[in-house]
Amino acid sequence: MDAQQRTFTNMKVFYFLAYFSFGGLFPLLSVYFQNEIELSGSQIGMITSIGPIVMLLTQPVWGLLSDYTKRPRLLLTIAVIGTGSVGFTYLLAEEYVILVAIAAGLAMFQSAIIPLSDSMAMNYVYKNGGDYGNIRMWGAVGFALAVWFMGMLSDWLGQGIIFYGFALVLFISAYFSLGMPKESVTAKVDIRGGMKELVKVPGFLLFLIVTFLVFGPIMANNFYFGLLIQFSGGSLAGVGFAFLLAAGSEVPFMRWAGQWIRKRGILVILFVAALASGIRWIFYSTGPTPEFIYMTTIIQGFSIGLFVPAALQYVTELAPKEVKATAVAIYSAVGNGLGAWFFSISAGLIMEWSSILSVYLFYGIFTLSGAALTLWMIRSKKAESSNGLAIAEPKLKEH
Structure with missing residues (x-):
């Protein structure tokens, strides 16, 4: 095996292990808080x-450190060891305030793992050829297998095992982080200046709202899906099996x-994905049996598997060249940041007032609102295309 093959293999193993650790902990964490620590819904919502x-x-701090030190591999190694170490301390804590502090500390280290590894991998592929998707795919495989295995x-062994697995796998991944490519490129982002340009782009602000409404519940579902399955009568192994089907189908x-996307257009694919996701949440709010939940998990593959690449392509090709990095950063902040925060904390409050079924009704209403807004964008584009005032849809490149 030559040096380039070793690097590609190393990257695939790192992604597999990193996402395996995430999959083995986060989908089961809320179940642990509810069953073992007996936290309230609002407390679980705050922690998640x-x-x-x-x-x-x-x-952004990790990005600045990477630019300043020019040692992204070292920073990545520090981040994975720090994430594993802080995550393990969940097992030693029961006080709510301490659990919140642990969640914040874990997120501080975890926030570096994906941006740094993605930057190194994409830069290496750009310079040496290859397919980033084939590398990143191993992360999806690791996540899906982890939830099933750790469930x-x-x-068999008790829920505390998830913290041992999380720390151990991340410590192993630290070895492979040292074998990642040496170089990374951190895109320069100017939020204030870039936003001034992006607000002039037809459809950009509307799409940020769609992202918030559709992607926020998708991210929050990773924390609450296990509680839904247990509420319906499923076991921890069932939680893992459901995530295996859902993540694997992506x-x-x-x-x-x-x-x-090339055949139907980005907005149409985004609408179909959002509609499918909204229907899924509404169905879960009716209190189906675990068997019906397992059968419908493929909808996650359909909705996420289409929405994520379509949304990223829409943002990058819609934005002007000089503010593409800013557009992607804002899109990620709205979906992964604000959306995930709002729908996670809201779910905890709703659980305390009502039940997990009401959480999914809440998700369904907001997601279908996002689908309706996307449909309005499609119709606006068709209605106004003749005079050039329509919401823009980027011309797709053949990849």
């Missing part, structure tokens, strides 16, 4: 929502997304 905000604030182990749809 603190991460997106901390990550939003600390990611079974939790049934891979083929992500592969087909490009072809479908």
Whole structure:
């Protein structure tokens, strides 16, 4: 195996292990808080929502450190060891305030892992050829297998096992982080100046609202899906099995997304994905049995597998060249940051007032609102295309 093959293999292993650690902890964390610590819904909501905000604030700091030190591999190694170490301390804490502090500390280190590794991987692929998607795909595989595997182990050995697994796998990934490519490129982002340009782009602000309404519930679902399955009568192994089906089904749809986008158009694909996601949440609010939940998890593959690549392509090709990096940063902040925070903390409050079924009704209403707004964008584009005032849809490039 030559040096280039070793680097590609190393990157795939790192992504597999990093996402395996995430998949083995976060989908089962809310279940642990409810069953073992007996936290209230609002307390669970606060703990699960603190991460997106901390990550939003600390990611730029890691980027500046990478630019200043020119040692992204070292920073990545520090980040994975720090994430594993802080995450393990969940097992030693029961006080609510301490759990919130742990969640914030974990997010501070975790916020560096994906941006740094993505930057190194994409820069390497750009210089040496290859397919970033084939590298990143191993992360999806690791996440899906982890929830299934750790769910079974939790049934056999107790829920505390998820923290041992999380720390151990991240410590192993630290070895492979040292073998990541040496160089990374951090895109320069000017939020204030870039936003002045982006507000002039037809459809950009509307799409940020769509992202908030559709992607926010998708991100928050990672924390509350396990509680839904347990509420319906499923086991921890069942939680893992459901996530295996859901996350695993994303891979083929992500592969087909490009072809479908070129054939139908980005906005149409975004509308269909948002509609499917909203219908899924409404169905879950009716209190289905675990078997019906398992059967419908493929909708996650359809909705996320299409929405994520379509949304990213829409943003990058809609934005002017000089503010593309800013557009992607704002899009990510709205969906992964503000959206995940709002729908996580709201879910906790709703659980305390009502039940997990009401959480998914809430998700469904907001997501279908996002789908309706996307449909309005499509109709506006068609109605006004003749006079050039329509909401823009970027011309797609053949990839």
